[in-house]
Amino acid sequence: MTLVGVAVGAALAAVALFIPWLPESASEQADIIDSVYWLVTVICVVIFALVAGVSVYAVYKFRARPDDLDDGSPIHGHTGLEIVWTLVPTALVTAIAVYSGVALAQAENLPDDGHRVVRVTAEQFAWSFTYPDVELENGQALTTGELVLPVDEAVEFFITSKDVLHSFWVPEWRMKQDAVQGVTTRTVVEPTKLGTFEVICTELCGLGHAIMRSQARVLSAQDFEAWVAEQRRLAAEGGAVQGESLFTAQCGSCHVLADAGTQGQVGPNLDDALADADEAFVRESIVEPNASIAEGFQPDVMPQNYGELFTEEQVNGLVEYLLEATGGG
Numbered sequence: 001m002t003l004v005g006v007a008v009g010a011a012l013a014a015v016a017l018f019i020p021w022l023p024e025s026a027s028e029q030a031d032i033i034d035s036v037y038w039l040v041t042v043i044c045v046v047i048f049a050l051v052a053g054v055s056v057y058a059v060y061k062f063r064a065r066p067d068d069l070d071d072g073s074p075i076h077g078h079t080g081l082e083i084v085w086t087l088v089p090t091a092l093v094t095a096i097a098v099y100s101g102v103a104l105a106q107a108e109n110l111p112d113d114g115h116r117v118v119r120v121t122a123e124q125f126a127w128s129f130t131y132p133d134v135e136l137e138n139g140q141a142l143t144t145g146e147l148v149l150p151v152d153e154a155v156e157f158f159i160t161s162k163d164v165l166h167s168f169w170v171p172e173w174r175m176k177q178d179a180v181q182g183v184t185t186r187t188v189v190e191p192t193k194l195g196t197f198e199v200i201c202t203e204l205c206g207l208g209h210a211i212m213r214s215q216a217r218v219l220s221a222q223d224f225e226a227w228v229a230e231q232r233r234l235a236a237e238g239g240a241v242q243g244e245s246l247f248t249a250q251c252g253s254c255h256v257l258a259d260a261g262t263q264g265q266v267g268p269n270l271d272d273a274l275a276d277a278d279e280a281f282v283r284e285s286i287v288e289p290n291a292s293i294a295e296g297f298q299p300d301v302m303p304q305n306y307g308e309l310f311t312e313e314q315v316n317g318l319v320e321y322l323l324e325a326t327g328g329g
């Protein structure tokens, strides 16, 4: 039995060492957070091995022999042992608390040479991101449905919710922060890797919680500036052009639309759903989506407040673009 136990333990340990337990690390903060994770894991593994080892030894060493019908001798406690098993865990838990506190302070520390601010707004069941330092021609700050950031620049996120509790999380960046209505929470991330990552809502928030996702694209500083310039141009252009960029950023994660090349499967395929639609229907579907629900889909999954979130000009642009793209109108 002991040999089998040792063999199985060794095999499992070997497997455990080869499993990538954590997502890719793609921010300054990720390595700090991971160090906390591994510290706690190592402490747990050592304690578990110790307790399991002593238990197995005691079961073997002090087992009742076949001819032993005794009640066993009474036990009156062991002051020395009790002091040890109180002090050791106290020291370990205190060490974990101090280490975590220092790690969190370090992770949320902003560099002295400036940083970017992005405001994150969560709502059932969508994300929007506002860049207060990018002012568009119409005087509004740039707002998008996908998060786009330059690499190697610290970002301070101010996070809030329009309705229930949500939580902002990009696994590769590790930092996770609640979105609470009426409260502004903050977190800091400095992306260190180019690429596209998923923004995930990680607080159960209702019917659409599982699909409350967006994407975070990390670009080189140069590509980021080009993206910002493109957003400015699209906003200035207005009409269907602005509508298309808004659609790709805000609607494409949930809807298929051939013209925009989007693949979202959460809501109806718009090439079908809007094929014979007139302007009034398209507008209603954006600002009051519960008014008419496509067959096989549920009400209340699509946010009900795009009419307030978007300016009238943006809604007009979206309607114009959707009519063009689906051949309706």
Ligand code: CUA
Pocket (backbone or CB within 6 Å): 122, 123, 124, 125, 165, 166, 167, 201, 202, 203, 204, 205, 206, 208, 209, 210, 212
């Ligand atoms: Cu929002 Cu879960």
